Amino acid sequence: MSAVRPARMTVEEYLAFDAAAPEGERYEYWDGVVVPVHGYDETGTVAMAGASPAHNQVVLNLSAALHGPMTQRGWRGGVGDQRVRTEAGRYSYPDLVFTCDEPQYTDDNPAVLLNPTLLVEIVSPSTVGRDRGAKLRAYAGIESLVEYWIVEVDAAAVTRIVPQPEGGALRFVEGLDAVVESAALGLAVPLADVYRLVDLP
Numbered sequence: 522m523s524a525v526r527p528a529r530m531t532v533e534e535y536l537a538f539d540a541a542a543p544e545g546e547r548y549e550y551w552d553g554v555v556v557p558v559h560g561y562d563e564t565g566t567v568a569m570a571g572a573s574p575a576h577n578q579v580v581l582n583l584s585a586a587l588h589g590p591m592t593q594r595g596w597r598g599g600v601g602d603q604r605v606r607t608e609a610g611r612y613s614y615p616d617l618v619f620t621c622d623e624p625q626y627t628d629d630n631p632a633v634l635l636n637p638t639l640l641v642e643i644v645s646p647s648t649v650g651r652d653r654g655a656k657l658r659a660y661a662g663i664e665s666l667v668e669y670w671i672v673e674v675d676a677a678a679v680t681r682i683v684p685q686p687e688g689g690a691l692r693f694v695e696g697l698d699a700v701v702e703s704a705a706l707g708l709a710v711p712l713a714d715v716y717r718l719v720d721l722p
Contacts, residue, residue: 529553532610539604539612540630547602550612551655558601558614572645575674578719579643580616583672586710587617594707596638597624605640606633608662611655616672617641622665636665639706643672657682667705675722677712 530538535550542548547558572580584600591598598619606612612633619639626632640660644653653671660669661684669682679701681692694701694712701710 530555535612536629547604547614549614551659552611572643573674575719576643576645578717579672579674579715582715582717582719583641583643583710584617586714587619587708590708591619594621596621599634602631604629604631604633605637605663606635607659608664609659611659613656613659615640616643620665621667637663638665638667639670640666640668641670641672643674645674660684668703670701672715674719677716677721679712679715 530550530553532550535548535555538555539548549556549558580600587598596619598617601614601616603618604612604614605618606627618634618637618641620634620636621638622636625635627635642656657669660666661682666684669684671680671682673679676695677697677699678693678695681694681701681703683690683692683705697713697716699712701712701715702708
């Protein structure tokens, strides 16, 4: 697989391209542009080195913290490899995704989840702009979405976005003594659990 930035594609071309990607490589689709999950480096080439150890540990910790409450209620989830589609026809691979309803999937390979309830992105230097910008705007348009969480890796901090018809409500949680609480989702996740074994600056 070439590390050169892919050209613009149609949705059909992107779906075929992503399906044919080598093991461990996944690509997102934004307004005709194909973007690797881990973003591009400063030269515009694919950042294929994978996620950082801190990113991986946060994903593991948060997945463990959410697994019990979610599965007890019959929620379905995915870690890193569940593709979702936004109302604007964009495709992404959130770090964590859960749905509280009967999952609705497309027939594509890999399948696309159409009705996520909670989406979580663990930000990294190569993806922070997209996670806080284009993804935030796109995710806010998903009708089924209750919350979108943006989780830092270089600080104990989580931003909860609660989509609303006229904009969105943002809730910031910071510090290892803090707790991410969501009445709508019935969750209370201590940040000490999210950042366990993570060497914060």
